[in-house]
Amino acid sequence: MSTVDRAGDREMMGEVTNVQFYNVHDGPGVRTVVFLKGCPLECAWCSNPEAMHTKRRMGLLRDLCTGCGKCLDACPEVALSLDAEETIEIDREKCSDCGECVPVCLPGALTLHGRQMSAEEVFEEFQKDKMFFGSEGGVTFSGGEALVQADFVARVFELCKRDGLHTCLETTGCASKRAWAQVLPFTDLILFDLKHMDSDKHREGTGVTNALILDNARWLAATGARLRFRVPLIPGYNDDPQNIAELADFVRSLDAENVEGIELMPYHRMGTGKYDSLGWEYALKDLEAPSEEHVAAVRDAIRERGVACSISR
Ligand code: SF4
Ligand code: SF4
CATH class of the missing domain: 3.30.70.20 (Alpha-Beta Plaits)
Incomplete structure (x- = not known):
């Protein structure tokens, strides 16, 4: 995030990779999703590798x-x-x-992945599809980790709330309390990723431990913020019965009405071509997507532990 002087006014700028219209995956209803650059994690399965780093990167199709x-x-x-x-x-x-x-x-x-947009320009993008949002839909910030640019997210969401738009933040959860405090007053729903309950395994898959992430999850649940946990289901990494049970028990232990439960996001291979386009090796190139039966069994195991669970469309 930065500021620039335009016609004497200081404008807040964000580093954006993509604005996606008519998204039905990242939050309720029909949404416009803005993907921001930069992330403290480096998940091996990331389907948005172009958003991983703040630095711009050339892509070739x-x-x-x-x-x-x-x-x-x-x-x-x-x-x-x-x-x-x-x-x-x-x-x-x-x-x-x-x-x-x-x-x-x-x-x-x-394609050059990354461009500067002002908060007002992003807000204008949201106006284009406003008529399709209906009573459920709205706008979502994703990434990367959107809270790397928390000031920018807060500014855009503030404009959105003044305009009556539903705001949703898709996050790794790995951010400072200061960053959270900036966006919380303007955020209606948090889609909070949980990857692994074992801290060493978490670091193995993402490059960071889960200590701050779990602490933030507990803290957010206690603040009353509306939370939906999302678990990327990665075969052979986090889909074993023990980890699934610990994930479900963690969410149940939060014991808060503002926690909606868990949404499973089965691993898919749609991002693999992006790595080639960016000139990077894809670490999971031999990994197959889980079967529908396996995903359904994981969902049922979570429900059996008393936690609401759905499978991402
Ligand atoms: S290939 Fe790289 S250095 Fe050359 S013009 Fe394109 S972005 Fe610039
Ligand atoms: S990338 Fe290919 S299509 Fe595009 S300008 Fe270069 S040679 Fe032409």
Whole structure:
């Protein structure tokens, strides 16, 4: 998050990767979702790797490249070349992620992930689909970890609440109390990820322990904030009976009416192509999605421990 001077006014700016319209996955009803850059976690299964780091990153969709060669002259770093099949290659050692090549690529094979938007510009994006939100829908901030830019989220949500929009925050839970305090007054629903109850396993899969995350979950439940826990169900990582039982028992122990229960998010492979486009290796390339039967069995095991549980659509 930063501020810039525009026509004498200080505007709050955020680093955004994507604005997604008509989303029915991240919160109730129809929503517009804004994905922000930067995250303290590095989950091996992340389906939004372009949002993991605050630094911008060039993406190349090879299937869209026609081999026209127009980008070659646009690159000040001479980082682009055509391979034997007349498809563009990016030399990541040379590429400075400046984005100069993007406008000349008419088929849209080149994308720079990350752009600055002001709080007011994001709010204007929300106005476009407002008519579809109905009584349930609204707006969601996701990431990355949106609370890396907590000031920005708070500013946009403040504008939204003044406009009567339902606000939802999708979060890893890994943020300071100060960051939480900024957004809570303007947040209607928190979609709070729980990945693993064993702290060592949590660090193995995400790069950080779960201590702060669980502490925040307890604290938020006690504040009365509306919470829905989301568990990315990763085969062989967190779907064993012991971890599932501990997750359910943790949520039940919060014993708060404002806690809606658990939503399971079965692992999928939809983000895998993004890693290739960004020039990164995907660590879970051999992992298959769980079967419907297995996901249903996990849901039932959670329900049997007295916790409401649904499966993400
Ligand atoms: S982002 Fe900049 S440095 Fe990288 S390939 Fe494009 S023009 Fe070259
Ligand atoms: S401008 Fe786009 S389509 Fe043309 S060679 Fe470069 S990446 Fe491929």
